[in-house]
Amino acid sequence: EMAWKRDDRICEAYFACRGAKESDVGGLADVVAGLGKALQTKGHLVEIILPKYDCMQLDQITNLKVLDVVIKSYFDGNLFSNNVWTGTVEGLPVYFIEPQHPSKFFWRAQYYGEHDDFKRYSYFSRAALELLYQSGKKIDIIHCHDWQTAFVAPLYWDIYATRGFNSARICFTCHNFEYQGTAPAPDLSYCGLDVERLDRADRMQDNAHGRINVAKGGIVYSNIVTTGGHGLQDTLKMHSRKFVGILNGIDTETWNPSTDRFLAVQYSATDLQGKAANKTFLRKQLGLNTEDTSQPLVACITRLVPQKGLHLIRHAIYKTAELGGQFVLLGSSPVPHIQREFEGVADQLQKNNNIRIILKYDEALSHCIYAASDMFIIPSMFEPCGLTQMIAMRYGSVPIVRKTGGLSDSVFDFDDEKIPVELRNGFTFARTDEQDLSSCLERAFSYYSRKPMVWKQLVQKDMQIDFGWDSPASQYEDLYQSAVAQARGVAQT
Numbered sequence: 001e002m003a004w005k006r007d008d009r010i011c012e013a014y015f016a017c018r019g020a021k022e023s024d025v026g027g028l029a030d031v032v033a034g035l036g037k038a039l040q041t042k043g044h045l046v047e048i049i050l051p052k053y054d055c056m057q058l059d060q061i062t063n064l065k066v067l068d069v070v071i072k073s074y075f076d077g078n079l080f081s082n083n084v085w086t087g088t089v090e091g092l093p094v095y096f097i098e099p100q101h102p103s104k105f106f107w108r109a110q111y112y113g114e115h116d117d118f119k120r121y122s123y124f125s126r127a128a129l130e131l132l133y134q135s136g137k138k139i140d141i142i143h144c145h146d147w148q149t150a151f152v153a154p155l156y157w158d159i160y161a162t163r164g165f166n167s168a169r170i171c172f173t174c175h176n177f178e179y180q181g182t183a184p185a186p187d188l189s190y191c192g193l194d195v196e197r198l199d200r201a202d203r204m205q206d207n208a209h210g211r212i213n214v215a216k217g218g219i220v221y222s223n224i225v226t227t228g229g230h231g232l233q234d235t236l237k238m239h240s241r242k243f244v245g246i247l248n249g250i251d252t253e254t255w256n257p258s259t260d261r262f263l264a265v266q267y268s269a270t271d272l273q274g275k276a277a278n279k280t281f282l283r284k285q286l287g288l289n290t291e292d293t294s295q296p297l298v299a300c301i302t303r304l305v306p307q308k309g310l311h312l313i314r315h316a317i318y319k320t321a322e323l324g325g326q327f328v329l330l331g332s333s334p335v336p337h338i339q340r341e342f343e344g345v346a347d348q349l350q351k352n353n354n355i356r357i358i359l360k361y362d363e364a365l366s367h368c369i370y371a372a373s374d375m376f377i378i379p380s381m382f383e384p385c386g387l388t389q390m391i392a393m394r395y396g397s398v399p400i401v402r403k404t405g406g407l408s409d410s411v412f413d414f415d416d417e418k419i420p421v422e423l424r425n426g427f428t429f430a431r432t433d434e435q436d437l438s439s440c441l442e443r444a445f446s447y448y449s450r451k452p453m454v455w456k457q458l459v460q461k462d463m464q465i466d467f468g469w470d471s472p473a474s475q476y477e478d479l480y481q482s483a484v485a486q487a488r489g490v491a492q493t
């Protein structure tokens with residue numbers, strides 16, 4: 001019987017930092033911190049490795065210091081030195097790798113979206129593995145997040161395992177298969193991978209473009225793969241035995257209406273007066289009309305990218321106004337023409353005191369909007385998991401979502417008779433046209449205004465759903481455990 005005990009070590013390799021005020025980092029940093037903390041609570045030793053980005057918020061890191069070792073790692077025919085820093089982020093130990101490479105890979109004033117991301121992250125993946133190798137730690141699980149760190153899987157098996165660094169099993173989680181990291185095949189050799197060996201249809205060759213696809217390499221070369229979709233279905237099917245979907249959790253300490261310091265008034269499911277007070281407060285703060293207290297407040301907090309269903313977000317704004325509600329959009333876009341387009345909408349609606357469009361990234365304001373809103377709209381074209389629907393429910397804002405990916409795994413329509421009553425927690429629509437969204441909004445508005453008691457019970461039910469990391473972390477724990485057990489079984493025979 002294999003014991004899974006305190007000194008078992010899990011290493012999370014990821015590439016962003018929580019608290020980053022950067023719209024395009026999205027929910028990933030929350031996910032890694034949330035999973036890491038939950039696993040730590042369960043008694044595992046979790047360590048995180050990140051690039052030392054110049055744009056990190058240093059005030060989120062305690063005890064940041066540089067170690068007096070220099071790790072040399074391979075890149076494009078040469079060895080480069082890396083400084084290694086350590087620090088603690090939300091109670092989790094983190095290593096930060098600072099390459100001494102002339103391309104200043106992480107000295108770019110932004111996290112990703114650079115022309116040489118493929119080089120930057122293959123460099124980081126190699127350096128992170130080198131750090132683990134040279135530290136001599138006995139590691140059980142290396143958990144890589146998204147394509148940026150998926151290089152680790154083939155590097156580990158092709159280069160490091162053969163050097164005797166082979167105790168670990170690799171878990172690869174792709175949070176968003178929209179981004180898979182492709183490049184011309186020869187680019188794979190920068191980090192020391194063997195192009196001829198890997199540029200094959202059953203290994204790292206992209207299923208459509210004849211390029212190299214790093215996310216595919218992550219699937220092929222990992223022991224465990226979680227969440228998925230988007231063009232790699234065939235590869236995922238081939239590897240379906242190791243493929244599992246696990247819903248993310250949310251950080252229930254950060255997202256807790258009864259202790260949230262950003263709110264005007266804290267509240268809970270048994271005290272919805274407090275929620276109403278937040279609504280009044282926000283409406284005043286944003287200069288929304290406050291005379292008619294029967295108007296529902298609809299909110300949307302999102303990165304403004306095509307994935308999020310931009311035409312439906314725009315439509316929801318107008319439809320809400322037509323139905324007599326109020327709308328608040330908090331969003332920002334890494335894509336200049338999208339940002340401009342929404343600035344146009346904002347200008348046009350400036351004088352409408354039932355609509356506010358706020359085009360920036362603002363964490364404090366996001367908390368106030370979750371608390372103040374009655375409904376929360378998420379019309380995504382696709383959504384690997386999605387956090388905002390869970391946060392909204394925890395704050396008593398009823399989700400109105402398009403039935404896709406993680407949204408359809410967590411939001412169940414209030415009128416759907418095929419779903420057990422106790423699970424029905426919001427409103428869903430299936431199609432991507434405006435009409436389907438409109439009728440869904442109409443149904444929600446109708447409950448809100450005609451059946452206030454039913455609505456109140458729905459709000460209270462949503463606030464009591466458990467969206468913490470404990471249950472997803474247990475699922476990861478089981479996966480890790482069976483991968484490790486399998487490895488040891490193989491080693492013994």
Ligand code: ADP
Binds near residue numbers: 028030303361386
């Ligand atoms: P994604 O990772 O695709 O952006 P998620 O739903 O997984 O989507 O996570 C989004 C996270 O980012 C949520 O915590 C949400 O509150 C936050 N967020 C998105 N846009 C903004 C914004 N403009 N201001 C503040 N927080 C935002």
